[in-house]
Amino acid sequence: MSEKTLSERTSNNAYNSQPLLETRGVSKRFGAVQALMRVDFEVYPGEVIALVGDNGAGKSTLIKGIAGIYGFDEGEVLFEGKRVHIHSPREASALGIEVVYQDLALADNLDVVSNMFLGREWTEDTSIGASLNARRRGLARIFRNLLPMREVSMEKQAVSTLNELAVTTLGSVRLPVASLSGGQRQSIAIAKAVLWNSRVVILDEPTAALGVAQTRQVLNLVRRLAEKDLGVVVISHNLHDIFEVADRITVLRLGQKVQTYLTQETNQAEVVHAITAGQLNAIPGMEQ
Amino acid sequence: MTSDIAAQRADHKQDGLHQRATLKTLLFQLRAFIVLILLFAFFSVYSDSFLQPGNLIILTKQVAINALLGIGMTFVILAGGIDLSVGSIVGLCGMIAGGLINEGLVLPMFGVVVYFNVWIVMLITLVVGMIIGFANGIIITRFNVAPFIVTLGMLYVARGLALLRNNGATFPNLVGDPALANTGFPTLGTGTFIGLPFSIWIMVAVGLLAVFLTLKTPFGRQVYAIGGNERAALLSGVRVKNVKTITYVISGLCSALVGLIITSQLVSSHPATGTSFELNAIAAVVLGGTSLVGGRGTIGGTIIGAFVIGVLNNGMIIEGVSSFWQTVITGVVIIVAVIIDQIQQKLQERSVS
Ligand SMILES: Nc1ncnc2c1ncn2[C@@H]1O[C@H](COP(=O)(O)OP(=O)(O)OP(=O)(O)O)[C@@H](O)[C@H]1O
Ligand SMILES: [Mg+2]
Numbered sequence: 001m002s003e004k005t006l007s008e009r010t011s012n013n014a015y016n017s018q019p020l021l022e023t024r025g026v027s028k029r030f031g032a033v034q035a036l037m038r039v040d041f042e043v044y045p046g047e048v049i050a051l052v053g054d055n056g057a058g059k060s061t062l063i064k065g066i067a068g069i070y071g072f073d074e075g076e077v078l079f080e081g082k083r084v085h086i087h088s089p090r091e092a093s094a095l096g097i098e099v100v101y102q103d104l105a106l107a108d109n110l111d112v113v114s115n116m117f118l119g120r121e122w123t124e125d126t127s128i129g130a131s132l133n134a135r136r137r138g139l140a141r142i143f144r145n146l147l148p149m150r151e152v153s154m155e156k157q158a159v160s161t162l163n164e165l166a167v168t169t170l171g172s173v174r175l176p177v178a179s180l181s182g183g184q185r186q187s188i189a190i191a192k193a194v195l196w197n198s199r200v201v202i203l204d205e206p207t208a209a210l211g212v213a214q215t216r217q218v219l220n221l222v223r224r225l226a227e228k229d230l231g232v233v234v235i236s237h238n239l240h241d242i243f244e245v246a247d248r249i250t251v252l253r254l255g256q257k258v259q260t261y262l263t264q265e266t267n268q269a270e271v272v273h274a275i276t277a278g279q280l281n282a283i284p285g286m287e288q
Numbered sequence: 289m290t291s292d293i294a295a296q297r298a299d300h301k302q303d304g305l306h307q308r309a310t311l312k313t314l315l316f317q318l319r320a321f322i323v324l325i326l327l328f329a330f331f332s333v334y335s336d337s338f339l340q341p342g343n344l345i346i347l348t349k350q351v352a353i354n355a356l357l358g359i360g361m362t363f364v365i366l367a368g369g370i371d372l373s374v375g376s377i378v379g380l381c382g383m384i385a386g387g388l389i390n391e392g393l394v395l396p397m398f399g400v401v402v403y404f405n406v407w408i409v410m411l412i413t414l415v416v417g418m419i420i421g422f423a424n425g426i427i428i429t430r431f432n433v434a435p436f437i438v439t440l441g442m443l444y445v446a447r448g449l450a451l452l453r454n455n456g457a458t459f460p461n462l463v464g465d466p467a468l469a470n471t472g473f474p475t476l477g478t479g480t481f482i483g484l485p486f487s488i489w490i491m492v493a494v495g496l497l498a499v500f501l502t503l504k505t506p507f508g509r510q511v512y513a514i515g516g517n518e519r520a521a522l523l524s525g526v527r528v529k530n531v532k533t534i535t536y537v538i539s540g541l542c543s544a545l546v547g548l549i550i551t552s553q554l555v556s557s558h559p560a561t562g563t564s565f566e567l568n569a570i571a572a573v574v575l576g577g578t579s580l581v582g583g584r585g586t587i588g589g590t591i592i593g594a595f596v597i598g599v600l601n602n603g604m605i606i607e608g609v610s611s612f613w614q615t616v617i618t619g620v621v622i623i624v625a626v627i628i629d630q631i632q633q634k635l636q637e638r639s640v641s
Contacts, residue, residue: 107513114512145510192524
């Protein structure tokens with residue numbers, strides 16, 4: 001079943017527009033392991049799409065390929081309809097693709113503001129636009145890194161981004177992140193990702209280590225990102241969370257895409273079956 | 289959000305216990321400084337000559353050497369590295385400068401010898417120090433070899449080159465020759481400004497610049513980030529390899545500076561100059577509260593650490609403590625400092641959770 005027929009079956013026109021981010025037939029092999037096999041995957045603006053699958057299904061591999069941590073063996077990646085070649089997380093950021101990794105990748109010894117601006121600090125001669133331009137190269141960049149930082153502006157921007165996302169439980173943005181709770185750290189990592197006018201935010205297991213209240217907080221945050229018209233990808237093993245937050249669900253199994261479901265039109269049993277055994281409608285008599 | 293902060297501050301005020309805890313942490317953080325003041329007070333009381341201006345200037349001159357190396361070392365250690373080659377770079381750079389003054393630069397292919405003026409000599413020497421640091425950084429970051437190993441190797445290489453430069457002999461009497469327009473080199477070591485030797489002013493200037501770099505610039509922030517969580521820095525778009533390499537370049541530059549200062553003070557260059565200086569520098573960094581795993585520490589701490597070592601040595605010499613005991617005591621102080629550092633870490637973790 002292709003994406004077209006899927007969206008035709010619904011009254012939701014959003015999926016007829018151009019995807020923000022799209023992979024076409026991407027594969028990745030690690031030695032003897034075929035981690036990904038010709039996977040098509042699309043992310044539309046304003047949606048939360050969940051990526052699910054058993055351990056080793058290839059979810060992280062797909063994400064890391066998109067983020068430029070390693071290249072795909074075949075297939076192509078399109079961003080806003082144009083073919084792109086992403087070789088590093090920095091290049092992904094430059095396009096507007098941000099990944100929040102499972103271990104959050106925060107420097108515990110730095111405070112919240114320093115972490116949110118890490119690698120993209122505002123210095124005296126730059127504006128937001130200039131520092132967004134990650135392609136400054138060579139000596140010019142080294143000298144820029146020796147200019148005084150605009151701490152006050154960075155702090156204001158950090159506070160305003162956190163407020164925008166309704167992350168209000170923080171005492172101070174000058175606390176080292178080591179002193180924050182798991183949910184707060186997750187919120188900081190997400191806020192860091194959206195600070196840069198990103199278009200696509202990818203979250204690897206954002207609620208895995210969180211309690212009930214903090215999970216709620218993060219799921220709300222995820223929904224708010226989609227409301228801001230970002231494309232949001234959530235990897236999770238928690239189907240309950242996924243059914244609560246996602247608009248569509250893509251199931252991977254043994255490196256291959258089983259199917260993409262509209263959350264409204266499926267149920268947990270069907271998705272579980274897809275995760276463990278493959279496509280439901282491949283089984284005779286179960287055709288919808 | 290601001291009201292949240294205010295509320296939290298109010299909470300702190302009511303919580304006397306918590307305040308006592310922060311006072312304790314503060315005392316721990318200032319421990320090097322407190323130790324310095326205690327040492328200073330001790331030797332002032334027990335020794336007549338310690339507080340003499342002449343002695344204090346000699347003391348500070350010695351401290352400046354170690355502090356300069358320690359400053360460079362602090363950048364390297366903050367980013368999670370180590371530089372064992374600084375002592376050898378001091379020696380090699382001294383030989384380079386001495387050789388350029390006494391023998392000039394021999395260009396066999398043109399059959400000429402070029403003599404440079406002293407400023408150019410110093411510039412070339414500093415560049416050589418930076419190049420060696422750059423080599424350290426490049427090998428560590430591009431070939432993924434442990435900093436300990438690379439800089440240990442460089443310790444041997446640079447020392448060997450220093451010995452090779454004049455077949456193990458010194459370059460004596462580096463006063464230059466008016467006919468060659470290269471006089472004036474000893475001024476660096478002997479000159480003063482407002483009564484203080486140049487080397488002390490150099491320490492002050494380099495120290496201020498280093499404080500600015502570590503606290504106010506993206507470069508400094510990224511150095512701390514790499515020491516704290518290298519992967520996070522990388523994923524955040526920090527050019528980790530470049531930043532690390534620059535820390536070694538800074539360390540090489542500081543070493544070359546020290547090589548020039550010592551050579552100028554002695555008015556001669558010895559190939560063995562700087563032997564084991566790297567250990568003193570590391571000791572100053574550690575005494576100053578910088579964590580050897582990176583990500584935590586300050587330039588100010590290192591300078592205080594260098595003063596602690598300097599005051600201790602100077603005071604013990606004045607008091608006539610045997611130099612063997614001096615070595616033992618210095619070692620004990622370093623070990624105690626690291627133990628206290630561990631305790632502080634635990635304290636901080638507890639106050640956080
Ligand atoms: N760097 C690597 N080198 C070798 N094999 C790898 C590497 N990364 C992933 N693999 C293999 O590729 C397959 C897919 O792994 P991947 O991490 O993408 O799974 P996942 O869906 O993210 O699983 P999980 O839910 O456990 O995180 C697995 O068989 C894994 O062992
Ligand atoms: Mg994974």
